[in-house]
Amino acid sequence: xxxxxxxxxxALDAEGVVGKPLDxxxxxxxxxxxxxxxxxxxxxxxxxxxxxEASIGKGTIRSIxxxxxxxxxxxxxxxxxxxxxxxxxxxxxxxxxVLTGPKVTGYGQPVAFVVAESFEQAxxxxxxxxxxxDRSNGRYLLRANLKEARVPKPSDAPAADSAVGDFxxxxxxxxxQIDATYTTPLQSHAMMEPHATLAMWDGDKLTLHTANQMLxxxxxxxxxxxxxxxxxxxxxxxxxxxGFGGKLWVNADAILAAIASRQLKQPVKIA
Numbered sequence: 001x002x003x004x005x006x007x008x009x010x011a012l013d014a015e016g017v018v019g020k021p022l023d024x025x026x027x028x029x030x031x032x033x034x035x036x037x038x039x040x041x042x043x044x045x046x047x048x049x050x051x052x053e054a055s056i057g058k059g060t061i062r063s064i065x066x067x068x069x070x071x072x073x074x075x076x077x078x079x080x081x082x083x084x085x086x087x088x089x090x091x092x093x094x095x096x097x098v099l100t101g102p103k104v105t106g107y108g109q110p111v112a113f114v115v116a117e118s119f120e121q122a123x124x125x126x127x128x129x130x131x132x133x134d135r136s137n138g139r140y141l142l143r144a145n146l147k148e149a150r151v152p153k154p155s156d157a158p159a160a161d162s163a164v165g166d167f168x169x170x171x172x173x174x175x176x177q178i179d180a181t182y183t184t185p186l187q188s189h190a191m192m193e194p195h196a197t198l199a200m201w202d203g204d205k206l207t208l209h210t211a212n213q214m215l216x217x218x219x220x221x222x223x224x225x226x227x228x229x230x231x232x233x234x235x236x237x238x239x240x241x242x243g244f245g246g247k248l249w250v251n252a253d254a255i256l257a258a259i260a261s262r263q264l265k266q267p268v269k270i271a
């Protein structure tokens with residue numbers, strides 16, 4: 001394929017912008033540091049949160065001791081499943097309840113949330129939370145558990161898998177055959193902006209400066225989780241420092257910050 005001539009009119013380019021040296025609308029702000037992301041938003045009397053994450057992949061919290069963390073300098077709140085408020089439920093598009101019980105379903109799941117007067121104080125106190133677990137056997141390797149995979153129904157996809165030709169016969173009669181298995185380590189994208197939220201309440205109305213790619217959907221998920229009217233929720237996310245789908249849904253940072261801010265009656269920031 002050679003690409004050495006103009007493409008010509010394109011029905012998808014109604015505005016005629018393809019090929020022109022246009023600046024991104026947000027380009028100058030981003031390259032000069034003028035674009036402010038969720039965690040960079042400033043607010044008076046802000047408190048800082050730090051998440052204690054589960055160190056096992058599957059199991060149950062046997063005990064959780066927060067006494068040392070609660071006595072640490074600057075700490076104003078330690079949330080766990082024992083004192084977190086009841087939240088609304090739904091699938092990941094509809095709600096994101098946190099600290100709902102002792103069950104651990106994934107490595108890194110929030111098991112406690114420490115809020116303090118500074119980030120450093122919150123982080124230091126978080127390491128004082130002592131959590132003991134009863135581990136359960138998990139299924140972590142796809143290949144070892146393929147026999148238990150759900151077989152898609154025809155209605156799950158617009159078209160079923162298709163096969164063209166006779167691969168086995170062609171491969172068997174080929175003059176050169178290469179049959180090898182290649183593996184790669186697990187990969188995860190690393191965006192320049194972490195999941196982050198600054199939460200603040202004005203009476204019964206909540207404002208979240210948060211890293212979220214789907215604001216209407218996020219507004220509904222926040223309202224459902226916190227059990228408040230959707231018109232009382234405002235999400236502000238003018239810039240996303242990389243999402244790659246990882247910020248399509250409401251995540252724990254938004255809910256934890258909102259819960260803590262409502263309880264403490266002060267803005268709470270978390271990354």
